[in-house]
Amino acid sequence: MTTSTRGASKVPAVLVLEDGRIFRGRAYGAVGETFGEAVFSTGMTGYQETLTDPSYHRQVVVMTAPHVGNTGVNDEDMESGKIWVSGYVVRDPARVPSNWRSRRTLDEELAAQGVVGISGIDTRALTRHLRERGAMRVGIFSGNALPDEGTMIAQVRQAPEMTGADLSAEVATKEAYVVPAIGEKKFTVAAVDLGIKGMTPHRMAERGIEVHVLPATASVDEVYAVAPDGVFFSNGPGDPATADHPVAVMQAVLERGTPLFGICFGNQILGRALGFGTYKLKYGHRGINQPVQDRTTGKVEVTAHNHGFAVDAPLDKVSETPFGRAEVSHVCLNDNVVEGLQLLDKPAFSVQYHPEAAAGPHDAAYLFDRFVSLMEGQRA
Numbered sequence: 001m002t003t004s005t006r007g008a009s010k011v012p013a014v015l016v017l018e019d020g021r022i023f024r025g026r027a028y029g030a031v032g033e034t035f036g037e038a039v040f041s042t043g044m045t046g047y048q049e050t051l052t053d054p055s056y057h058r059q060v061v062v063m064t065a066p067h068v069g070n071t072g073v074n075d076e077d078m079e080s081g082k083i084w085v086s087g088y089v090v091r092d093p094a095r096v097p098s099n100w101r102s103r104r105t106l107d108e109e110l111a112a113q114g115v116v117g118i119s120g121i122d123t124r125a126l127t128r129h130l131r132e133r134g135a136m137r138v139g140i141f142s143g144n145a146l147p148d149e150g151t152m153i154a155q156v157r158q159a160p161e162m163t164g165a166d167l168s169a170e171v172a173t174k175e176a177y178v179v180p181a182i183g184e185k186k187f188t189v190a191a192v193d194l195g196i197k198g199m200t201p202h203r204m205a206e207r208g209i210e211v212h213v214l215p216a217t218a219s220v221d222e223v224y225a226v227a228p229d230g231v232f233f234s235n236g237p238g239d240p241a242t243a244d245h246p247v248a249v250m251q252a253v254l255e256r257g258t259p260l261f262g263i264c265f266g267n268q269i270l271g272r273a274l275g276f277g278t279y280k281l282k283y284g285h286r287g288i289n290q291p292v293q294d295r296t297t298g299k300v301e302v303t304a305h306n307h308g309f310a311v312d313a314p315l316d317k318v319s320e321t322p323f324g325r326a327e328v329s330h331v332c333l334n335d336n337v338v339e340g341l342q343l344l345d346k347p348a349f350s351v352q353y354h355p356e357a358a359a360g361p362h363d364a365a366y367l368f369d370r371f372v373s374l375m376e377g378q379r380a
């Protein structure tokens, strides 16, 4: 049953950026203090999927949509077993959530999971600040007796930075597990979990794929022990420059020529495996309304993004790599950031965005079919 949040928290809360800018609001969710990298998401819907996406580990997410929590919280739309954001920033929480699937309010869910949030923030001003100055560390402090401003700023500046953070092992499964194919089983895929979202194996299972989800630390032998028709590398938190182990495993997969697909962190790992660099974007792409062009067809798709880093590969030429020729297959039309890579001499490709996005849009779902085609091609 949905309960009302009329009479929202009167507990004061403060949001403190590492450059000293301060916003005052009210406690939302758990009361306490939290730290992370401040990032903004432009998604108008899908907050449950955002909160439970393991890629948001150690990030404090600012919602640009002014009303959050309108449809409450249900038991079906989680992308993983828990909320991963380290903090949550909203302007106006829904006073009376309403949806036929809603079980509790977002405020209650954040509090139950110990996630510190803040409401009553001018999220437009905060977003403009982050766009101008770039993503940066932030702290949220709530309670009736708060430290003085200088102490809070000093604490924020001691928090770890996202650059150089190696986080996959903190969010990935410790034990391998299997997501069975829905209907007739056609293929087996080994999916290296770097922070996988639940919808990803589901989108594969819908296409007759039995998905063996393996820990981030899986070795090449463990990947091939499941006799895979294809290998998948998932999304995940942290800086791709630290992901040396998955890069080495991917290089072994490319060497063998097994069909390969990567999403988000998986795209950055393919970039590194081919010898390209990665770099941190000023404020990243997060939301469900980003225009991307598939250069292999010319079509433009509206897509879901959540990335703070990107691959540094040339847009205008085919690159020679240790695994043959490679090219940028997808590009973001807002800023020309690399959004996809494909090999021309091996069955391997990846995208920086989210074809599995559960809150939609679903324009990019065809990429799972492309993966199936690669696996079919390998059998033929």
Ligand SMILES: NC(=O)CC[C@H](N)C(=O)O
Pocket (backbone or CB within 6 Å): 055, 234, 235, 236, 237, 238, 239, 240, 263, 264, 265, 266, 306, 307, 308, 309, 310
């Ligand atoms: N969703 C993801 O896989 C994110 C990848 C990486 N952590 C980034 O921020 O760019």
